[in-house]
Amino acid sequence: MKIGDLAAKTGVAPRLLRYYEEVGILHPFRTGNGYRTYGEPAIDRVLQIRELLETGFTTEMIREVLPCLEAAKEETPAPACPTVKDLDGLRHQLSSIERRIDVLQRNRNAIERYLRAWEDALAAAPTAADGIPGPVAE
Amino acid sequence: MKIGDLAAKTGVAPRLLRYYEEVGILHPFRTGNGYRTYGEPAIDRVLQIRELLETGFTTEMIREVLPCLEAAKEETPAPACPTVKDLDGLRHQLSSIERRIDVLQRNRNAIERYLRAWEDALAAAPTAADGIPGPVAE
DNA sequence: CTTGACCTTCACATTAATGAAAAGGTTTAG
DNA sequence: CTAAACCTTTTCATTAATGTGAAGGTCAAG
Numbered sequence: 001m002k003i004g005d006l007a008a009k010t011g012v013a014p015r016l017l018r019y020y021e022e023v024g025i026l027h028p029f030r031t032g033n034g035y036r037t038y039g040e041p042a043i044d045r046v047l048q049i050r051e052l053l054e055t056g057f058t059t060e061m062i063r064e065v066l067p068c069l070e071a072a073k074e075e076t077p078a079p080a081c082p083t084v085k086d087l088d089g090l091r092h093q094l095s096s097i098e099r100r101i102d103v104l105q106r107n108r109n110a111i112e113r114y115l116r117a118w119e120d121a122l123a124a125a126p127t128a129a130d131g132i133p134g135p136v137a138e
Numbered sequence: 139m140k141i142g143d144l145a146a147k148t149g150v151a152p153r154l155l156r157y158y159e160e161v162g163i164l165h166p167f168r169t170g171n172g173y174r175t176y177g178e179p180a181i182d183r184v185l186q187i188r189e190l191l192e193t194g195f196t197t198e199m200i201r202e203v204l205p206c207l208e209a210a211k212e213e214t215p216a217p218a219c220p221t222v223k224d225l226d227g228l229r230h231q232l233s234s235i236e237r238r239i240d241v242l243q244r245n246r247n248a249i250e251r252y253l254r255a256w257e258d259a260l261a262a263a264p265t266a267a268d269g270i271p272g273p274v275a276e
Numbered sequence: 277c278t279t280g281a282c283c284t285t286c287a288c289a290t291t292a293a294t295g296a297a298a299a300g301g302t303t304t305a306g
Numbered sequence: 307c308t309a310a311a312c313c314t315t316t317t318c319a320t321t322a323a324t325g326t327g328a329a330g331g332t333c334a335a336g
Binding site for chain 2: 051052054055056057065068069071072073082084087090091093094097098100101103104105107108110111112113114115117118119122
C-alpha cells in the first residue's frame with residue numbers, strides 16, 4: 001500500500017503520515033524506488049495514533065506505549081521482551097493516564113450537572129436565557 | 139493578592155499567569171498603579187487550569203468550559219445565564235470529553251493487561267528480559 | 277509524452293510556554 | 307530622604323510540538 005492509499009483509508013494527509021514516520025511512530029517499508037509501502041495493520045495503527053493524539057498524548061508517549069498496545073491485542077502472551085526500565089516507563093504512563101481519566105471524569109460530571117440544571121430551568125421557563133457567566137475578575 | 143503571591147501559591151510563574159490572562163482564561167482586577175490583583179478563588183482556578191491543560195484541553199476549550207465548571211460547584215442552581223448556543227457548545231465539549239475518557243480507559247486496560255502479563259512472566263522466569271517490541275515496519 | 281502520485285527539502289502556522297529588555301512602582305535600611 | 311533591592315508592567319522574540327504548503331525532481335501508468 002502506498003502513502004496515498006493509506007491516506008485515503010485513514011483520512012490522514014500523506015504529509016502527516018510522513019511526519020509520523022519522522023517522529024518515529026510509523027515505520028513503513030521502502031520499495032526499490034524509495035516509495036513508502038504500508039501493510040494492512042498500518043491502517044489501524046494510524047487511526048490509533050490519531051485517537052491518542054486527540055486525547056492529549058504526545059508523539060513521544062505514543063512512541064513508548066504503541067508497541068505494547070499492539071502487543072496487548074494479540075492472544076499470545078507477548079511477542080516482545082521489554083526491559084525492566086521499559087516496564088517502569090509503562091507503569092508511569094499508566095498512572096499518568098489514570099490521573100487524566102480522573103480529571104476528565106470530574107469535569108464531565110460537573111458539566112453534566114451544569115447542563116442538566118440549565119436544561120431543567122429552560123424547560124420550566126423558556127424565557128430566560130442570555131449571556132454566559134461572563135468575564136468576572138478573579 | 140499580587141501576581142507574585144499567586145505564583146508562589148500555585149507554583150505557576152508570573153509570566154505564565156499573564157499569559158493566561160492574555161488568552162482570556164484568567165481575569166485579575168487592577169489596582170491604581172496597574173498591578174494585577176487576584177482574589178482567593180484565583181488559586182483554585184489556576185490549579186484547575188493547569189490540570190485541564192495537562193489533560194489535553196486547549197486554552198480555547200478552557201475558556202469555554204471554565205465558567206460553567208465554577209458555576210457547577212456552587213449549590214445555587216446557576217449564577218449565570220448561558221445562551222442556547224453556549225449550551226450546545228457545552229454539549230459538544232461533553233461528548234468530546236466522553237470520547238477521550240473512552241480512549242484513555244481502553245488504553246489503560248491494554249497497558250494493564252500487557253504489564254500484568256509481563257510481570258507474571260518475569261516472576262516465573264526472571265531470566266528473560268531484553269529489548270522492547272522494536273521498530274517493525276508497518 | 278503527459279499526467280498524476282511520490283520523493284525530499286525548506287518554510288510557514290499555531291499553540292503553549294519562556295526569555296529578556298526597558299521602564300516604572302514599592303519597600304526597607306541607613 | 308535616599309539608595310538599593312525587589313516586584314510589576316509592557317513588548318518583542320524565541321522555543322518545542324503538531325501540522326501544512328509549496329517548489330523542484332523522480333517515477334510510472336495511460
